[in-house]
Amino acid sequence: GWEAPPPRMAPAPQLRDKGKVHDINEKYNWLIHLKYVRQEYDECLVTIETALKESKGMAEYAIYVKALIKRQRGEIQESLQLFQAATCLNPHNICNLKQVGRSLYLLGRHKAAIDVYDEAQRIGxxxxxxxxxxxxxxxYLKQYEDAAEAFKSANSIQRHDTTYMQLGKVYTLQEDYRTAIEVYLEALEFSPENPEMLTTVGLxxxxxxxxxxxxxFLGNSLTHDPRNPKTILAAGSIIQDHADMD
Incomplete structure (x- = not known):
């Protein structure tokens, strides 16, 4: 999906002294940002190449946005290399490291991604x-205890339905259905009308x-999302069971 770029980045410390490069970046960054948020990707890439040529490849934000566009187009390996290049220019920019981790994750290199996230955590x-x-x-590595700990830690910083869904999944995969239900019920305190969550608890x-x-729970879910086939089938199977018993 579409990703918003971060606010235009501050130049890396080693670039701040190089006035010319800084001026070039200032000249193009706002334009790159504008074209990206308007989703004018081809024009955005043209501006990026101009910025990279004039700065002799020292334009961190241009590289970063080029990497985002590449990833959206399914060119994951190329995007990884670009995010790594941006990280080389500014190793302490957490945005760069997070994107390197994300690209490694998408390439199925989960252990390498964890190492990058650990590094991002260390400096941020x-x-x-x-x-x-x-x-x-x-x-993905089936390290369920570590996964549960990471999701709980994420929720302690900021609660997100998506994190609760994944935490519940960790327990479901271990067939600990009671704990999974507890996780989802806690989530429903904050998002009582989330049909996916309601259906999951019902199932x-x-x-x-x-x-x-x-x-x-399935009936409650259907009041919010009456067309969800998974919910309809599950509710239908219960009605069928009761009809058979009668």
Whole structure:
């Protein structure tokens, strides 16, 4: 999906003294930003190449946005190399490191991604996105305890439905359905109308043979999203079971 670029970056410390490069970056960064947010990607890339040529490749923001565009177009390996180049120019920019980690994750290089997120954590502040993405990496590596810890840590910084969904998934994969339900119920305190969450709780109750509870949650979900096929099928199966029993 579309990603908003960060606010135009401050130049790396080693570039600030190089007045000419700084002036070139200032000249083009606002234009690159504008074309990117307007989703005029081809024109944006032309401006980026001009900025890179004039700055002799020392334009961090231009490289960063070029990497975002490459990734959107499915060129993950190229985007990784560009994010790494941006990181070389400014090693202490957390945005760069997070994107290197994200690209490694998308390439299935989960252990390498975790190392990058650890580095980002070491030099930056507590960040929800870093903890959440580390959790995703651990989940793929089937390191469930580490995954759960990372997701809990992410939620302690900032609560997100997506983190609760993944944390519940960790417990579901270990067949600890009760704990998974507890996680989702906590999430529903903050997002009581989330149909995906309501359906997931309903399906877990169904697995535990608690049909009445399951039907409650599935019915509630359908009031918010009446066309979800998964919810309709599950609710229908409960109705069918009861009809058969009658």
């Amino acid at each position: 502040i507590d960040d929800w996105e870093i903890k959440h993405n580390k959790g995703l990496c651990f989940l 877990l109750h169904l697995r535990l043979g608690e049909n009445y509870k399951a039907f409650d």
